[in-house]
Structure formats: C-alpha cells, structure tokens
Amino acid sequence: MTDKKKTGHLNRRSALTLMGAAGLIGPSMIGRDRAFAANADATGQLVLAFSQEPTVFNPLMPHIEVDEGVYYAVFDTLFDFDPDGEFFPILAAEVPTVANGGISEDGLSWTLKLKEGVTWHDGTPFTAEDVKFSLELTMDPDFRSFRSTGYKFMRNITVVSDTELTWEMSEPFAPMAAILASTYIIPKHAFEGVEDKNSAPFNNAPIGTGPFKFKNRMAGDHIELEANADYHMDGPFLKTLIIKYVPDLNVMYTQFKSGDIDVIGLQYITPDHLAEAETLAGKVVTVAGTATFESIGLNMTRPQFQDLAVRKALYAALDKTSIIDALYYGVPTPTETYMPQQSYYYNDSLPKHEFDLEKAKALLDEAGWVPGSDGIREKDGVRLEFSNSTTAGNHLREQAQQFIQQTFAEIGVKMEIKNFPPAVMWGDYWMNSEFDSVVVGLNTLAGADPDTSDYFMSTMSPTLGGAGQNTFAYQNPKVDELLVKGASSFVPEERKAIYEEMQAVIREDLPFLPVFQYAVIKGWKDDVTGPAPNVNNRIDTWNVRDWKRG
Template sequence: MTDRREAESSGGGAVSRRALLLGASVLGLAPWGSQLQAQPAPKPKGPPSAPKGQAVIGYSQEITVLHPLMPANEVDQGVWWNLFSPLWALDQAGKFVPVLAKDVPTVANGGISADGLVWKVTLREGVKWHDGRDFSAEDVRFTFDLIRNPQFRTRSRAGFSLLEDVKTEGSTISWRMKEPFAPFLSFLAWTFIVPRHLLDGAADPNATPFHANPIGTGPFKFVERRTGSHVLLAANTAYFGEGPYLERLVFRYVPDLNAMYTQFRTGELDYIGLQGIPPNHYAEASTLKNVAVHLCPRASVENLTLNLAHPALKEKAVRQALYLGMDKKAIVEALYYGLPLPASSFMPPQSWAFNDALPRHVHDPAKARAILDAAGWKPGPDGVRVKDGVRLAFTNSTTTGNPTREQAQQLLVQDWAKIGAEMTIKNMPAAVLWAKFWAESQFDSLMTNTTYTVASDPDVMHRFGGKSIPLKAGTGSNVSQYENPKVDGLLAKGIAVTDMAQRAEIYREAQALILDDLPMLPIFQSVQVEGTKVGLIGFANNVNVLSNTWNAGSWYWA
C-alpha cells in the first residue's frame, strides 16, 4: 500500500554522540533557559479600522484535513480556529470564554444542573455563515448528530454518545446527559460547529464538497488550498467577534525545518510555530533585529509511541528495557540545549491532575540488559536479541524534514544497540504518516510530539482506553492498541466524577499504571521556540490549543 512506502533516512551516517554533546559548548551557547529572552515588541498603535495586510505562516507539515470534526493534526487545527467557531474556547489563562454561545454554562448561572445532567446554552444572535446564511441552534444540533453518526469518521464520540433529548427553541439548545461527563465543557471548547444546510442529507458524510471548500463562521473565509504549497484565507468582514484585522492569512507548507527558518530569517514568513525555530538556529534568531522570539511551553510530550501488536514490543519487559536504555538527558541537552524538561508522564506538569510523585527516569543499560536476559531474550550472532524466533528489531518513523528529531532517532539507534535491540529509521512525509499508517497502526513505533489531553481536561480515554483503538473501534486515538482493564476502569471513573480533587487522584493513579506499562516512552515536555516578525501584534501562546494561530483574527501590523 502506498501509505506504507519506506522513506530513506537522511544521509550522513550515524551521528557522533560526543560531537552532539559538545555541540553547545563549541558554539559558545548557554542552555536556552538561561539565554533566551524575547525581542521587545513595538508599542501597539491599535488595530486598523478595516482589514489590512497579510500574515504568512510557515508550517512544516502540510494541511490535509479541512473538515473540523474529522481526525487531523495540529496544523489542521491551526486553520480551523480561523475558519470555524466553537461554542466557547479556552484562553491562554485557561479561562472559558464564550464564542458562539452568549455565556459559558455553569451550575452557578443555571446553564448546567447541579447533578451535571441537564445543559442549556443560549447562542449569539446575528451570526452568519461565510455564504451569508444565518447561523442557528439547528446547526449546533446537527453538529452533535453528525459526531454521533456511526457512519461518520470523527476524531472521538466521547461525551457526545451520552447526549439525549436534544432540543432547540429559538436561539437556545438544551440536552440531557445519560450520566455525568466532567470533561464535556472542555471537549466542547475543541468542537467546531459545522453548517447543517451544506452537510445534512449527504449520502456519504465522509466525502462531500464541504471537505474541499469549507464554510464556517470564523474570522476568515476559505479561498484556496494548493497541494504541496499553501492554504489561503481571506478576511470575513461580517465576522461577529473581534477582528479580523488582516486581509489574508497564508499557511505556507515548507517541509524542511531549516528551509522554513531561512525563509523566516529573510522575511518571507511572518510567523513560524508548532515545531518552531530549530535548536541549531536559536542563537542566531535571538540576535535578529527584525524577529521576536517567543518561549512557548506546550501541553505536548515528545515520545516514542509503540505499537503493542508488534511481536517484540508487545512484551512489557522489552518496553521496560528500552526505556531504561534510552539516554533522555543526552537528547535534551545535546539536541535541545537543555530547555525541555525530561518527562515521566503523558500529562504536562502544568495540569492540575499531574502526578509529581512518579518515579524519575534513570538511564541504566546494565539493568536493561538484565531484564532482557531474565525474560529470555538472548543475543544472536549479530548482537540483536532473539526470543522464540522473534528478533528484537523494529522500525521508528517520524515526519521527514526535521533534522533535530532525526538526530534523536540516531542517538536511540546507538542507545538500543548497546542492549541488543535494533531500531531502523523509516521516516516519511507528514501526509503519508498521518494517514492510514498512523490511524490503522501500520507502524512499529513513532517519534512524535503528542498532546494527550483535550483542552484543559486530563481525560485520556481517547488515547489509552481499550475501546478507543481506531483499528478496532473505528474511532479514538489509541493507535498503540494498549489495553489495561484497570486503566479503563479508572478512566471511566474519572469522567463520571465531578469533584476536581477526586478526579485528580484518579488520574494520578492512571498515570502510574501507564508509566509501568509503557505503551509510550515519554522523553520530554515541549517548550517550543516560536518566532514572529517584529511589528506583528497579537500573538499569544496558549497551552490549551494545539496551534498558536488560534487567535490570528486579532493579529495586526503595528
């Protein structure tokens, strides 16, 4: 199948560990945390009275999914925030703010019943779709129904499957939950409403003209998508909210991070985020007069996602040995200049449910070899261990064009060769990797930067729940195919309990179990260096979204 085509790993041979470890000192660089300071931005003059100018946004992964309810990645969501609107959103301080809704429903304001079962939302009036049609409560009800439609390929039905008695009356929509679902407020902050008049009655909800020509209510309208090049949006002058203050947004696809940085340095790009400014270019970027550098903690975790259906990786002892054999410190210090924090969990430390009592990772190759010996994995003639005819060999894949991550892969090849495991690098373009290769668990292992939680809620049922394996259930993001009944029980309890302290304790226990099972090997929590051209006003880092273009409707040039 074309989705499983091998991509040759970058040339140049193995990376010298000593060269990498000495790289920062040779360049005369201090760790990022001690050196990085954002360039001072000019004092804002205030936004223009009408949209003016454009912002060219550099993404190293191609935008592939324009339907905001379907499985996608961070770059796609970066576009969705500008084309579509949710009922409410989370701002950079973690506060819920109304968008299509007039107010965010709470128990205090009567929008949610005390038992968490009955919800009532009053919508803004006067909102229009980009084609001029009126937005209504029926669009919200249709969006909910589409997500619940078993024929529709949605990211997750969590929470929506609990809805019943959904009613609309004028500008109000109400529903009853079959049982309490604590994360639903956060889930709705990531649920973009779609137009009923364009999608209702489609023979195949997964293939409609809307997929290629989306119509939303957001601050920008869709103009065009050119494969391998860009997505172009234009100002929606009938937008109901703040802005937009720019005439156009251009999301440019530049698959190589070094090339993308060069375009940013020379002024061709106005903003680069997500994977951001590569570590080897940070020192130069921090000195450029036309650039503002932003230190952006993210909720995501750099990790090795393992496919537990693999004949070797399915064994817990193997996963434990790989984790002990991984030199996280070398990766963090040599390749990322010491900025990221080594991670022991999928949960970011900023979360109120983070378990700070988890055992810290120790790099111990000797113990790793002992574990494999005890489990019956014996070294073969080529040094690779074998058990019952199965070699301890697997591939690792990530998106092409990321030299820092490719160097991290090479370090892991060396780390794991020392304990008798063979890892082969098999990288591929993002559009290929994030298609069936990911969704149908066709990989052995992936090196990715993953946000496991949804908005600000610690629920991870879609990532680790036994019923969230897309290959089996047709929905969810548990591509590791991880199953642990005890974890399933904790995650089910975590969404039913409303008390925050109780929920925190539940998720702390789940983190401990998942760390013990190791369906993913956490490496570090991301602290991303992003850049904007000096004079671009309005950029704001928000750990509660997947892309910092979330508020581009309020950006403008000084």
Template sequence: MPRLPFQGIFSRPFRRRFLRAVAAVGLLNLFSASVFAQVPATRVEPEGQVVIGVAQEPTRFHPLQRRTEVDDAVHLNVFSTLWSLSPEGNLVPDLAVEVPSVENGGISADGLEWRIKLRPDVTWHDGAPFTAEDVKFTIETLANPSYPSPSRHGHELVRDIEVVSPTEVRWRLERPFAPYLAILAWAGIAPQHILAGVTDPADPSFNNSPVGTGPFRFGERRPGDHVSLVANDKYHGQGPFLKQAVLKYIPDQIGLKTQFITGAVDAVLIPGIAPDLAKEVERAPGVKVHYSPNQFVEIIALNTQLPQFQDPAVREALYLALDKNTVFNEIYPTGTKRPTESFLPEQSWAYKKDLPEHRFDLGAARALLDKAGWKPGADGIREKDGTRLAFSISTIAGDHLREQFQQLLQQDWRSIGVDLSIKNAPSAALWGDFWRKSQFDSIIVGLIVPIASDPDPSNRFGSWAIQARGGTGLNTFQYDNPEVDRLLREGVGTFDRERRKQIYFEIQDIVRRDLPYLPLVQGRSIEGTKNGLVGYQPNLGYRVNAWNLRDWRWEK
C-alpha cells in the same frame, strides 16, 4: 468584583460540589458572560497579509473529522465553537450568548440538563443564518458511531437534543461527565444546511471548500505549498484586521529558519524554530523569538500489538537503553526541553511529579532481556520463539534533531541486541492512517493528552479509543488495560477535583509501569514573528498558537 457564576441560588453543599466540577475541568476562572463583548463599536477595514511558515502541511479541514495540530491553525480561524478558551484559562462565549452554568440556568443542579442560548447575529460564510439546528447536527454527527469523528468522547452521552428555537438548544446527559464544557471548547460547529445531505463521509467536496462562521473564510489550498485564509467581513466578533493569512508549507526546519530570517515568511509556528537554531534566529535583525510552555510531551510511541512489544520486558529494556542525558546535552540545547515521566504537562493540576525516574543502564537492559528469554542470534540480534527483536522507528522527514536522535537510538539499542531501522515520511503521510490506525512499529511524536484544559486521558488510553479496532480516539498504542479503563470511567464521572486528581495520579503510575510509550521530554514552543506584527499570544488551551489570527495585525 464579579460573582462566580454558581453563587447565589443553590444550596451551599451543591455550590461547593459544582464549583469543584468546574475546577475539575480546569476552568475555575470567571466565565465571560457578555453577549457581544467581542464586537467593536466600529469595524476596522482589514488590510495587509501575514505569511506563516509551518513545517507540517495542513490537509484536513472538515470540523467533524479527524485532524492534526497543524490543521487546527485552519479550523480555529474558519470555524467557531460555542465558547473558546482565553490564555488565562477562562471560557469565553463565542456562538453561545453565555457559558452555561447552574446560576444562569444553563445547567441543572445534577449536571445532566443543559440549555444553550445562541447569538442571533451569526451567519455562515455563504450567507446562510447560523441556528440551533447546526449545533444539534454537529453533536449528533460527532456521537454517531458510524461516522469518522475525531472522538465520540462525551458526545456519546448526549440524549434528547431539542431545538427550542433558532437561538436555543437543549439536551440531557446520560450521566455526569466532568470534561464536557472543555470538550465543547474544541468542537467546531458545522453547517447543517450543507452537510446534512452528504451521505458519504469520504466525500472530499467540503474538505476542499469548507464553510464556517469564523473570522476567516477558506481561500485556497495548493498541495505541497500553502493554504490561504481570507478575511470574513461578516464576522460576529472582533476583527479580523488582516485581509489574508497564508500558511506556507516549508518541510524542513532549516529551510523554515532561513525563510524567516530572510523575510520570506512573517512568522514561524508548527513545529516552530528548532532548539539548536533559536540563538541564530535571535541574532537576526527585525524578528522576535517567543519562548512559551506548551502541552506537548515528546515520546516514543510503541505499537503494543507487535509481538516484540507485547513483552513488558522488551519495553522496559528499551527504556533502560535510552540515553536521555545525551539527548538533553548534545541534541537539544540546555533549557529547551525538560525530562518527564508523565503523559501530562507539568502545568496540569493532575500532573504527578514523583513518578519513578528514568535511568540509563545498558547492562540492566541486557540482563532483563536475557531473563525474559530473548537470546542473541548469530548476528547479535535477539530472538524469542521465532520473533526477531527488529522493528522500525518513524518521525517527520526533515526534522533534523529527531533524525539525530534516531541515529543515537540505533547505536544504543543495537548494543543490547535490537535491530532498529528508520522509516521517516512527510507529516501528511505520517499523521494519517499510518499513525491513527497504528500501522507504525514505533514513532517519535509530540503528544497532547489534555482536551482544552481538562486532563482526562481517556482519548489516549481507553481501550474504546483504538481506531485500529474500530474505535474513535487516539489510543494509537493499542494499549488495553482493564484497570485503566475502569479508572478512566470513574475519573470523568465525578465532579470532585481531589478525587479526580488521585485517579489520574493512579493512572500515571500504571502507565509509567506498563510503558506503552517511552516518555522523553516536555518541550517549550519556540516561535518567531517579525517586528511590527502584533497579536501573537501563546495559549496553553490550544494545540497551536494561531488560535487568534483575528487579532493579528501590522503596526502602522
């Protein structure tokens, strides 16, 4: 059996400490260290195409800027990372020759000095060589406070990046940071030779024609219709086996289902097959339905800076007046969703299962609002200090199950004196500044908190991650709790997995009490492929199961 990467040369106390560090980011499995393990002996000529139906439209293709889950279907196939995550949770080298560790000399004993060895055989889609300069440029850009990166979390700790040679780069971390291996598994490397000269981050030219090192080259985007990817015949790894992959935008899930069972699309991914339609699809000939766990936790996000939501009594009353039983029994078929009180998926090692359980109690909700001074007006809608208890709720237009849920909320919340209006929009409009800069009142959303396999929730709950206040991250609730901030910093600064677990347990307790969002369910992915299409494989480490299109192919 292969040895763990940290065995052999360091003291036992340190080995134990660093092994806990690796476990703390969820990556205790063996690292793959083979330099060219992904390259087949003989390259197979790509053939055929696959059309993948998605109900959200991919629009953002810049690896250093903000994007959504559906955009990942493009990013994960056009761009490469230093290492990737296998479905088993292993880190697998991609642009790097090996995953750095203490034993192989890639990480120092204190976890601060990093040395990354890179493959010499990688080229960009335009033919330029990939080098260590690209890695340096990527990390420095992501860490730049004036650049609209998706998050500076972890990258802002990198100091003294040095290009040792075209195939080696090293840097120093300002302080220990447990999740950084996992964060880099999601960080697509960008081409320095193209982007270094672009001074305006809003320049759309690269987004319109991105250049990567991944298994597919960007083909075209027809807004409102599709994005096509074309096989990269110079790819450094295995595959691709398809000549082309097309992401077909079909904005409502009923239409998506119809095009799948009639053969117009070959696979259904984000957001997948609607739970109430899954049995019908299962009965259709020539297709397979795949059920798999995912990291999405469905919630009602609240913009806590709205006057109505600044009162914790309002947030608690809304949760008391939320009829989860009807949601589970009448809207979502049995077994497709699981109730949750946490922001972490139950598969996470930091998931806390004994959080206070939700109860549906309209009387208690009314009493709580009465006590807090929210009095019914002439029309039955409550008011306090001149503020009406009225706000909107949004979700993706065409998601018929969420739209049914909104109608249920309107009814129940009206009964406690809340005026709820519905403000839905297509995904491309919803997940831009409306979501990221907290321009919504409330919104039904599927949230993924872990980054790769690490449970650190700093990007969602740290006060520094509020874009509406100039931060980078996804704290769209505008949640600001100094105690949570302190715990978040402590959680990423220790390599002790048990200590990290206790910290994240405490954060889950506080967030459950504060309710910056109303937790609903953890879902399962319900996705479909045509018979004869092979290579589809769920992977909890990513937000989309198109992570490995390089392996997809048609059976002969």
C-alpha cells in the same frame, strides 16, 4: 532592538522558567463575551509557516494538530480556553455553568444559548440546528469521527429555537465542557443530500463562521484565507492569511530569518538556532511551554512490544539526557508522563528515568530474549526488530532517531528508521496504527481538563474498531476504570488523586516511552501583534482573529 524583543531574550538554561508562566488553571477571565463589535478595516497579508501540511478540512474527522491551524481561522467553537484555563464564549452567548442555569446541579441537563445574527461564510444564517447536526454527526456510526468521548453520553438533543438547544447526559461527565470547547461547529446545509458524509464536497471546500474564509489551496505549498468581513467578534484585522508549509525545519528558520515568513509556527524555531534567533533584528523570539510531550510511541499490537520487559528495557536504553542536552540544547525538560507539569493534575512523584544499558540487557536476558547469530535478540520466533517513523525533514528528530538506533543496537535491538513526508506520516499510517513505533509529539488533553479517554481508553483505538485517538492501540482495564472514575467526578481534589494514579499506571506500563515536555521557541516579526502562547490550546492560531500588522 524593541522592548518587545527583549522580553523574549533568554539563555538556554533559563528558558524553561517561562513554562510556568501560563498555568493550566487560573482565576482570570478574558473579555470575549461581548456582542458584535464594529469590525476594523482588515488590511495587509501575513504569512504563517507550519512544517507540516494541513490535509483534513472537516474538523470533525480524524486529524492532527497542524490541521487545527486552519480550523481556528475558518471555524468557531462554542467557547474556548484562554491562557489561564478559563472559558470564554465564541458562538455561545454565554458559557453554560451551574451558576447561570446552563448545567443542572447533577450535571445531567444542559441548556446552550447561542449568539444571534451569526452567519456562515456563504451567507446562510447560523442556528441551533447546525450545533445539533455537528454534535450528532460525531455519534453517527457511519461517520469517521475525530472522537466519541463525551458525545456518546448525550441524549435528546433538542432545538428550542434558532438560538437555544438543550440535551441530557446519560451520566455526569466532567470533561464535557472542555470537549465542547474543542468541537468546531460545521454547517448542516453543506451536507444536505450527501449520502456519504465522509466524502462530502465540504471536506475539501470548508465553510465556517470563523474570522477567515477558505479561498484556495495549492497542495504541497500553501493555503490562502481571506478576511470574513461579517465576522461576529472583533477582527479579523488581516485581509489575507497565508498558511505556508515548509517541511525542512532548517529551511523554515532560514525563511523566517530572511523575512519571507512573518510568523513561524509548528514546529517552530529549533533549539540549535535559538542563540542566533535571539539576536535577529526586527524579530520577537520567545520560549513558551506547551502541553505537548515528545515520546517514542509503540504500536501495542506488535508482538515485540507486548512483553513489558521489552518496553522497560527500551526505556532503560533511551539516553534522554543526551538527546535533550546535545540535540535540543536543554530547552525542553524531561518528563515521565503525558500530563504537563503546569497542570494541577500533574504527578510529580513518578519514578525518574535512568539510562542504564546493563539494566536493559539484564531485563531482556531474564525475559528470555536471546541474541541470535547476528546479535539481534529473539524469543519464540519473534525477532526484536522494528521500524521507527517520524516526519521527514525534522532534523532534530532524525538525529535523535540515529542516536536511539545506536543505543538500542547495543542491547541487541534492531531499529530501522523509516520516515515519511508529513501528509503521509500523520495520515492513515498514524491514524490507523500502521506503524511499528514513532517519534511523536502529542497533547492528549482537551484544554485544561485532565481527561485523556480519547487517547488511552481501550475502546478508542481505530485499528481495534474504535473511534478515537488511541493509535498506540493501548489496552489496560485499570486505566479504563480510572478514566471512567475521573470523568464522573466534578471535585478537583478527587480527580487529582485519580489522574495521579493513572499516570503512575501508565508510567509502569510504558505504552510510550516519555522523553520530554515541549518548550517551543516561537517567533514573529515585530510589526505583528496578537500571537500569544496558550498552553490550553494545541496550535498558535487559537486567537488568529486578533492578529494585526503594523
């Protein structure tokens, strides 16, 4: 048993203490603003497993968390967040700030300086034209963009030279740096002559500046990436990176246990396997907090969910404690909000959930939802029944669904379980709000910034004509007002009060029923170095450039 293994050895009840280990705001800086390093000889192969299949390879198009597992390997952002919530430069020569002149004091003028000598995987030089193209593509009304938040305020993007560009903001927008940190830059030349950028050949054969090149993909099984020998930062240290999909979480754990998987990624080791996983020889197992929260997401276009009394009754009938303790072995912690508890902006005074079936029934009675002949409540011709969907093969979620189905039935609510393979579940079904309700894990933040406009602003719902991630189709004028107000302030203390109020409004409104904040059980072979928890990023490969074998 190695010392490294011992550092990850926790009992279930102490596991959550690690969640505070990676704060969202911290003073330290990571030494990544160095110039080109002499790249080490890339050797060996590493198999990284995800429970879902990445299917979207243009990072500026609507995508989910697992797709970013590929993006971090193939593409680069201008800069990124380290585990302490501090920026470090990647394609940028330096992170623009007021202090270094990159941002004007009023936040309206930006200057971005880029590294020299960076090349795309096909050998084409990377320039400021690529950055301008990537930023403007997100604002193209004919392009299916991942988000429009922030970009819509950018004006007069001007290329000064191959390594410098400037732009103006129509209004100050505090989260802009955090949004740029999660914006992967794509090559302008790959889209030249392409009429419909939504169906460009690039979207299936991506070219990046990242540490690994896209080699081949076997749909339904794996993606093979190879080292980029001309990478502009330290690394990569691996010759081959295989991203393997194993939808059944029990099978994924068995393959990690047997050694077929080197690093177990999303959805990680399930809590029911934690006790055994801690005893595995030759494995590093550790529990880490993330900014992701689990919830029952509701499609607010459905008539059943437009009555606040229904949403409150469903929440009262949700036995969170039993789900967390019985199914998840007490590893995650219950939450009342989307904001991670490590965040400076977390509201710790929200009303605490109470499981109360009698209260749930009373709420529905008072709102006029009357049981029919089959016991299912109805009102104005609408029956209180709906489907609930999640990833097929996620056995803990599937067990939670069955438990929730039973407790909802006790208050006269019929919930039909309707699960799909990951590629179907998180494709158009999720993105275009084709679901009734879902069990979903979401990180709604951009790094350490508290802005969540992309998920909760009324105009960000694709099914209602917007370009964003508001798949709940949630509309609340007060939330819109607070999001605008919070994004216009650069003073943390002022923003804290705004986002705490917003959490209180959403907690009262319940467009989703919050269950818990994730504490995930990560694992890798003890001859692997580099994987590091980062609460400010959505996926493990944020630093895959640093991973090594031996």
